Amino acid sequence: MDPHHRSPEYNSLLLAGPRLAPLKQAHARLLVAGHGRSLPLTTKLATLAVAAGAASYARLLAASHPAPDSFLFSSLTRAAAHRGLPAAALTFYRCLLAAALPFSSFAFTSVAKACADLSALRAGTCVHAHAVLLGFGSDPFVLTALLVLYSRCGQLAVARKLFDAIRDRSVVAWNAMISGYEQNGLAERAIEVYKEMQTAGKAPDSSTFVATLSACAQASALDLGCEVEDRIVSERMDMSVFLGAALVNMYARCGLVSKAREWFDLLQERNVVTWTSMIAGYGMHGHGREAIKLFHLMRHEGPPPNDVTFVAVLSACAHAGLVSEGRDAFASMKSVYGLVPRAEHFCAMVDMYGRAGLLDDAMRFICDSIPEEPGPEVWTAMLGACKMHKNFNLGVEVAERLIALEPENPSHHVLLSNLYALSGKMNHVEKVRNTMIKRGLKKQIGYSLIEIGGIAHLFRMGEKSHPKTREIYRYLEELIHKITGAGYVPETDLVLHELEEEEKEFALRYHGEKLAVAFGLMMSAGSTTPIRIMKNLRICGDCHLAIKYMSAVEHREIIVRDKHRFHHFKDGKCSCQEYW
Structure with a gap:
């Protein structure tokens, strides 16, 4: 051990902590006492400088030592990566490289994290090649850090190869794969990985649930979202602000805006994401007044709204015809909060x-x-x-x-x-x-999704690949006959003009929305629970009209989430009030 490792000067360095002015004073005392050449003291001092946010000063300290070692630069790389200074972490990694010093696995994990935070794919690929060259290509910690990097950069095929190569996967590796798919718009794949994690018997943590709930929100996978909520409650998991926001967002985007509000009111800590998710949820469901009311409450009791909050507020006003309120909100962006539209x-x-x-x-x-x-x-x-x-x-x-x-x-x-x-x-x-x-x-190509018993069923126009195709089409024909008797007349304006009127009606009949609703009604006969459909495009005018009639003749609530908003069909009416 270095003879100065527990000296009074070293103790004064510890007392200085991660504050730059006391660190400089401690460094001066070390120099006066003749301990300036102590490598452990230099390493500690430089690491604390990084923690204080002074990466350039830390680099000067490292450069001033006559014989820096691998541990010094690796420590600085790690400290910078975890302090939120990814560019500095890359600089320390390059210092280690230039000094031709030995590398450790934690140097590679730290610089891979820095590349991920910077979305620096090219630099990350070089780090990956370097790690493989030095024999760290199968290290589970390095593989996990690289997996996070490739996921963040949208390189999911590479990320999946690394994920599959890790034998004993940590929860971090599972979380990276789930969030990687979710953040790149592949919610169904994210849900698959979560289910694989359950099968593998790996215990999820709060981050797992946040990523999975976000995937459920994206895919309208309400059943799984409810399962995750049950686990969170039954395991008495600490309700972090991120987990709370994820629950609010999941219920809002899966059509249960009242349940989202219940969670919102229960949360002791709410950040700007939580407030924004709830406002956006109201907006998507056409509850513009509630969105504005919550926005005013946020301005008085919550954190300052950010630019995403204002997108949610203005969208809510657009979907509810609240022009005056929208104008006021837009004006306050710059005048009150200094935000640039x-x-x-x-x-x-x-x-x-x-x-x-x-x-x-x-x-x-x-x-x-x-x-x-x-x-x-x-x-x-x-x-x-x-x-x-x-x-x-x-x-x-x-x-x-x-x-x-x-x-x-x-x-x-x-x-x-x-x-x-x-x-x-x-x-x-x-x-x-x-x-x-x-x-x-x-x-x-448009499609509609409906979840039955935790399994998603996809329907495109004229879909015939479903195992129950014959029954679905028969049921839909009966349904069309019922709503026609109730007054439904197909809207054929936008169907190809060269078709005869009868052919136009036939072309409209088998749209994915209608097939999905027919399947949902057929599979839940006798139930009173709402039918929930997700569509990737804007719902067409004829399907909107037909589903209104279907809700009346079948006495069921039918909820459709299209590209822009939710439509709650009940008793022959839609919550959008034709304002869509």
């Missing part, structure tokens, strides 16, 4: 004006309030409003702007084609379709 805020404002039928106000806002050239998301919101309020001339102009901005986006061409069809310009419809064929542009 982004594209999402401008888009929400245009959507709000547009849905309310204030197309002139929407265009004025685009011209006067958006400092730069409006992006495609703004014009898409404007185009939706033109279609909703049948302003076809303005709609065509907007659609052409969109196509000029993103010529390879098929959805813009589809919207333009729909506008031409609605205005009766069938020759223009044909031109748009021919353009799409020439450019190889294909419309995004």
Whole structure:
């Protein structure tokens, strides 16, 4: 052991702690006492400097020692990575590399974490190659750190290979794989990994549940979300702010906004994510007044709202026709909170004006309030409003702007084609379709998901791969017959113009939403629980109308979450009040 390791000077260094001024004073005393060449003291002093956020000072200390060792630079790499100084961690790693000193597994795990925090895939790949070269390629800690890196950078195929290569997986490895899939929009895969973890008998922790609940929210996997909630409650798990926010978000996005509010009210600690999730939940369900009320409560009792909060508030106003409230919220962003509006805020404002039928106000806002050239998301919101309020001339102009901005986006061409069809310009419809064929542009395929007994069933238009296809189609035919008797008339406006009216009705009949609802009703005959459907696109007008009738004739609540919001169908009415 270094003779100065427990000297009075060393003890004074410990007392200084991670504060820079006392550290510099302690360093001066060490130099005066002749201990400046002590490597353990230099290592301790430099590590504490990193903890104080002074990475450059720590580097000077390390460089001033005549014989730095591997432990010094590895300690600094680790301290910087865990102090939230990833760039400094990379610098210390390069110092270790330049000094040609031996590497340890914790040096590699630390620098891999730093690369993950920076989303520095290229640097991370070099670290990976270096680790393999030095024989650390099968070290479970290094593999886990690299798995986190590749997951964060969206390289899920590589991440999965590393995950499969780890024999005794830690909970960190499981969590990284679950959150990697979830954060990259692959919620179903995330749920699969969580189930694999259960089968493997590995005990989950709070982070596991946060990632899994987020995946459940994304996939509308309510059954599994409820199972996770039961485990959290039964195991008396500490309700961290992150776990609480995840529960609120899961219930809001799975259609149980009242349950989300129950959890919100129970939580002793709420961060900005918790408040924002609850506001967004109200907005998605069309409860604009409740969203605004909660936003005002947040301003008085909660943390300051951030830019994501304002996106949620403005979207809630847009879906509920609260134009005055939306204007006030948008104005307060800069004047009260000093937040600079982004594209999402401008888009929400245009959507709000547009849905309310204030197309002139929407265009004025685009011209006067958006400092730069409006992006495609703004014009898409404007185009939706033109279609909703049948302003076809303005709609065509907007659609052409969109196509000029993103010529390879098929959805813009589809919207333009729909506008031409609605205005009766069938020759223009044909031109748009021919353009799409020439450019190889294909419309995004819509699908609807329904969860029965914890198993997700997917339906596309005309789906016939389901094992119960024959029964589903028979049940749907009976359902169509019932709602037709109750007054349902198919909305055939947007079906291909060259089809006869009867053929148009046939084309609409087997949309994924209708098949999913029919399957749900068939499999839960005699039940009173709501049918829950998730759709990846906006629900079509005819399905919206048909499902309203289905809720009436079957006396069941049917909840559909589409790309933009929730629709609660009950007794022949929808919660959106046709404002969608």
